[in-house]
Amino acid sequence: MELRQLSTFRGVAQTRSFTKAAEMLDYAQSSVTAQIRSMEDELGTRLFERLGRKVVLTQAGERLLAYSEKILQLAAEAVEVVRGASLYKGTLTIGAPESLCVYRLPPLFFEFRRQFPEVQLIIKPGVNSIMRQACKDGTLDLVFTIEGEISDEYLKMEKITTEPLALATSPNHPLAKKSPVNPDDLNGQNLFVTESGCCYRRMLEETLLSADVRPASLQEFGSIEAIKQCVMNGLGVTLLPEIAVAGEIALGRLVKLDWGGPDFTIATQLCYHKDKWISPILGAFLELTRNIVKEC
Numbered sequence: 001m002e003l004r005q006l007s008t009f010r011g012v013a014q015t016r017s018f019t020k021a022a023e024m025l026d027y028a029q030s031s032v033t034a035q036i037r038s039m040e041d042e043l044g045t046r047l048f049e050r051l052g053r054k055v056v057l058t059q060a061g062e063r064l065l066a067y068s069e070k071i072l073q074l075a076a077e078a079v080e081v082v083r084g085a086s087l088y089k090g091t092l093t094i095g096a097p098e099s100l101c102v103y104r105l106p107p108l109f110f111e112f113r114r115q116f117p118e119v120q121l122i123i124k125p126g127v128n129s130i131m132r133q134a135c136k137d138g139t140l141d142l143v144f145t146i147e148g149e150i151s152d153e154y155l156k157m158e159k160i161t162t163e164p165l166a167l168a169t170s171p172n173h174p175l176a177k178k179s180p181v182n183p184d185d186l187n188g189q190n191l192f193v194t195e196s197g198c199c200y201r202r203m204l205e206e207t208l209l210s211a212d213v214r215p216a217s218l219q220e221f222g223s224i225e226a227i228k229q230c231v232m233n234g235l236g237v238t239l240l241p242e243i244a245v246a247g248e249i250a251l252g253r254l255v256k257l258d259w260g261g262p263d264f265t266i267a268t269q270l271c272y273h274k275d276k277w278i279s280p281i282l283g284a285f286l287e288l289t290r291n292i293v294k295e296c
Contacts (some may be wrong), residue, residue: 003075006068012048013065014139031275036137053141064237070275071140077277089118090281095131096123096144099224103243104268105144108292112285119281125199141282146241147199155271160293165200165264166242166248167257170234178272181252183211190236191215192227199266204239207262228254239264268293 011021012032021028040047047061054219057065096105101123110119122139124131126149134140136154146163175181186208189204193201219236221227224244231238232245232253248254270289278286 001042003040003072005035006072008032009039009047009061010065010068010072010138012036012055012058013061014137017053018055018152023143042067050137055159064210065137067226073138073275073277074173077279084262088116088281088284090120090279091120092285093124093139093141094144095126095134095140095142097128098125100144100146100268101125102224103241104146104293108289111292112288115288116281116284127195127294128199129197132271135273138273141276142285145271147269147271149267149269151273154274156274157269157271160270160289162269163268164242165203165239165266166245166249167239167259167264168231168238168245168254169237169257171252171255172234173237173255175237175257176255179258181257183207183213183261186237187213188214188216190217190219192219192221192230192236192238194218194224194240195225196224200239200241200264203264205267211261241266 008025008027008031010239011025012018015021018032018036019029021027022032025032036047043060043064045060046058047064048054049058066258081147095159109123111122112119126134128145131143132145132152132155135143136152144160149157149159152156171176178185191204195201205218207213217236219230221230223238227238227240228245230236230250232248237257240257245254245256249256269293270286272282276282
């Protein structure tokens with residue numbers, strides 16, 4: 001098998017589509033099909049099941065994918081080390097949820113670009129669980145998550161800073177002057193929440209469920225800024241990372257409620273594959289992260 005074939009195989013495995021893999025790799029679809037067929041002939045087994053328009057890895061394909069990631073990673077590392085033209089030149093692909101991209105990480109990105117102008121940072125927003133899987137698959141070099149502290153046998157997880165959550169509303173809301181605000185006080189209230197799967201939305205829903213509290217509505221938005229605008233206009237209450245609402249609280253546009261219920265605290269963590277080679281670029285980024293994000 002050739003590296004080119006392994007790269008094509010990984011592309012099909014990631015996209016679950018011969019057509020999308022061809023577009024991503026800038027190949028003709030016939031070339032992708034021929035490369036996969038050649039690999040299957042050489043290995044004497046099917047790597048994909050073609051179910052209509054869907055492409056699914058077989059058990060043999062699943063096993064090969066793990067090895068292909070390691071082989072392609074080692075090949076890329078070898079090229080980087082042997083070339084050695086610049087230790088700080090190349091690309092880092094980083095995943096992070098919207099709240100961190102907007103409110104926590106910009107000073108880090110700015111300083112890294114200032115110190116290492118020849119390194120291209122590619123930032124991909126996403127959901128914590130999906131980004132962690134991409135880190136395992138090798139499609140992301142590094143991931144920032146904002147959630148409860150977790151561990152993973154395939155990932156190195158490092159807590160960077162604690163992230164308190166704030167239950168917030170408009171200064172004119174009836175709950176704005178109540179102290180404390182308990183779970184029962186949210187009964188019959190309009191709550192503005194992030195998308196399903198968000199850890200702090202889940203924390204809020206679990207708290208309400210255990211207290212047998214029924215809000216009037218759960219208004220779901222994919223944008224934190226949209227949630228804040230609704231709440232600032234007196235439409236309800238929200239639970240967001242404190243960093244996301246600190247500016248509006250300081251200006252008096254939002255009020256942080258004196259929450260008397262269970263503690264709402266999560267953490268910003270970074271993770272990368274346990275077998276990933278710490279290149280000079282990645283090592284510099286990790287060190288800068290530890291210095292800057294903790295200071296924010």
